[in-house]
Amino acid sequence: MGQQHTPSPQSHVGEEGSSSNTPIWGTTDPETGLLWICPDNEYFVPRDPVMDFISDQLFRNYNEAWTSWTAIPTENRNAWFDEFMRKHMSLPEHRAALRKAYNARAARWLSQKLYNLRHGGRGRRDWLPQDTANQLFDNWATNEKFQEKSVKNKQNRAKMEGPSYVGGSIPMTEWKRKLAETGVPPESVGWAAFERTHSRQSEGSDEREWINSRAHTVAENYTKLSQERDSQRETDPSSSVCDNDSLFIQAAGGFDKKGRVFGYGAAASRLKPTKRSSSGIEDVSADEMKKMKALTAQMTQEQERMLEEQEKMRQMMIQEREMMEERMAKEREMMEERMRRMQEEMMRQMQIQLKSLMNKGSGSALGDDDHAGDDDDDHNAPV
Template sequence: MLHHTIPHHLISLQQLDLRQQPDLRQQLDLRQQLQQSRFYPSKQPTHKIRDIIRSKFDAPYVSWKKVPKEVREMWFREFEKEFCWLPQHNDKIRKNFEKRGSTRMRDMFTDIRKHGKRPLWIGEDIWAELNTAWGSEEYIRRRDQNRQNRASDVGGLGSSLHTGGSVPYTEHMCRLKETLGREPTPVELNSRTHKRQEDQQWIDERARKAHEKYTRLRETHVVAGEGSSGGSVEFSEYRIWSQAVGGKQHGRVYGLAQQISALQAELEQVRKSKADWQAQLQAQVQMQMLMQEQQNQLLDEMRRMREQMSGKETAPAEEESTNSE
């Protein structure tokens, strides 16, 4: 089975003291984990990032990339006031903060432009400058290009939509895992995030076509007897799904980004464990060889000592025999 959790713990400082109380530890375990490129559970850290953006938005930043590096650094310092983590997780936490911040700001601005009303956390002067930027030819051109890219027909599967809302894919995966009692397959996750709850109809043609093609390919693989061993079934599911959706497009596999990352992480962990085991075995062999060499040296030394002692005992006896003659 694949395990999607990488234990980079992110702990709320508000709950830090509670962890020292055994009777409350189970009830108030608010540990956060980093799952590949997402916080899980995501609500508390992403809400904190949203609050930081709102409280520190003091210039017309049209996107996360337009926020100066020193400002993002200051925002991250604010994030550190709310959470703590082990030093070895700094790089991953910071990288995830940047990614979540970019996504959060984009979604916030999308909602703002949709309603066309200035929120209280944006000053009037900044609001005017933002509207000027959003109305510029360059911004409109980039926006239309991004829309076209999202609506492009990739591999004959049509445009890509989903019904997951703001809930991260990792959250859907964990919910499905609890329901199924095992890791969800790509096709199960695709159905969860691309079917309407009210009528179970596909949200777009791409999801429907991907499901149908996957089903046909899987039947072909089953008939051929592939993936029959327990250890390879799950990997076969990922491989078939990747084949059904046309493999990687722009460096990603449709509907499989998080799973592929988890699979790669697990394979890397397996390789690392194997390397560690080999290194440990080699060290043990070397230690045994060294001990054997030391033992041989000790035996040689004892043999020389016996020979020397035997020689000393023989010499007086020969001398006594000579004198008697």
Template sequence: MANSPTIATSSEDVGSVPFTPHMHISTTSSPPRDMFATPSSTTQPPTILSSSMHQMPPLPPVPGFRDSSYGKIWVSPGAKHDFLPPKGPSRVISNIIKAKYDSPWPNWTKVPQDYKNMWFDEFKKKYKWFPRYEKFVRATFNHKGSVIVKNTMSKLQAGKDKGEWIIPEVRQQLDAYWSGDDFKKKSDTSKQNRAIDNGASLYTGESISITVHRKRMVHELNRDSTIFDLMARTKKNKDGQWVNDKAKDIVDEFIRHRENIHPVDDTQDVFGE
């Protein structure tokens, strides 16, 4: 009896079995399909994907890039009171304000709301943003506008800005306002307040840091130094006087606050009074 051909039982066996002309290996249990047969009515046609299904979703706009549809530049929230990009919008706001400064408004508060709205509308012609940023953009616009008006008026008054952009009649009225008694009184009061604030923040601890002062006082007092100890060391002159009345008022307020929470008996010793 002739030897029958060996049938491979695995994919590994197929490579090791010699091929014979009469050998038939079935790879599927279904009957062979006629490749020339006409598809029946129950055959599902192949799914054709539309070109839109292959399109990638649009990328989010990059701040500072110009929109191809409207020619506007995209902006988004940046740091506090600022945009992304930070530089361009400030210049645009300054140019918008200077182009339509029709009355002698000495500061942002005096500018009528309809003018502020008009300036913002001009800003919207050059920039665009997502609707969810609307409140942020308007608040940032107002802040920048306030700073720009303040700085511009200061430069005009000091002669650093020649004011060629402003209407001559408006400039004359501004000059009259700045030379008036009311403005001078307000200006003098502001200067005094700034001097007081600077005095209250004056540091008399020389070039020694607070940390070093605190470590030294631990050894001097033989106890942990308190905030009051440090203030007495760094807010008094060499003659033992507070740098000014406002500094003393701040310390007195601290003392009252601490006594209301936890009464202490060593206040006189702490401040040497």
């Protein structure tokens, strides 16, 4: 599992102007030097530095002919996400949403790179080795399911009457922020972002035209629903009426199976009624922050205690090993001394025995000479 960073005791004013105790997203934590991030549906806040990190991470680790993000082994993807979490600061409750956004962005990045590789030819291999690129081309050429899907996608693109989005690589959430910074009222920023990303300047005119018939239909529905709401407000000011986002969801046909709304994309998931805050980022109260800090301090103390115990055990093992080595050295010296003494004693005994044998041999020789003299006397005696 990746390291779970705890929030620094900073606070900021939320996007809607309300004060909160959440960290300041996009700032560097003074204690760790890491960037504070939070999920934003299938993106992140801040967007660019996090996307740069993911791109660099995949550039470094894509070393086999994987044809999609899900084709990469689970242990590889888990290890990359753990590294991602270690290199950034986040709130514990955001981990699941960060994983979802991480998977979505990594899958999109790889899909785009492989698409560019297929349409750029075998020579386009500036981000992976040539042998890996060749293996990918071989897989695509022999995979029947991939060929069928490719043909179907080409047919679908041919049926499209025009582009479906002209906002570039910037997601809807980022467009809403940019437009809000220009002074667009919060209640109108969603519709303004849709206009910016689904219409374009007409040639020879200052007016904008919708990029396709679906965008045009949504715009007509939204205008009609807005007029009906305004008329209801005039008739009965106390009545409960829908806000602009709710009207747009109705105009676009509601949520699809993936929780998206045409024109809002994944950003619409935060508009679904849930028990949590609709901002998508839960506020952390001062008490919760204190509890988290206390828990972190307790865990840190426990970890330090365990490290101290480990160090004590290590020192005890070192001392025991040194004592054992010293004891063994002494026993070895004593054994060598005993062996030396035994050898000396053996040599001494051997010398004594040898000397004794030599003395016995010398005495026997002298006795024989005496007997020989007696014989001579017998021969010389008178008859």
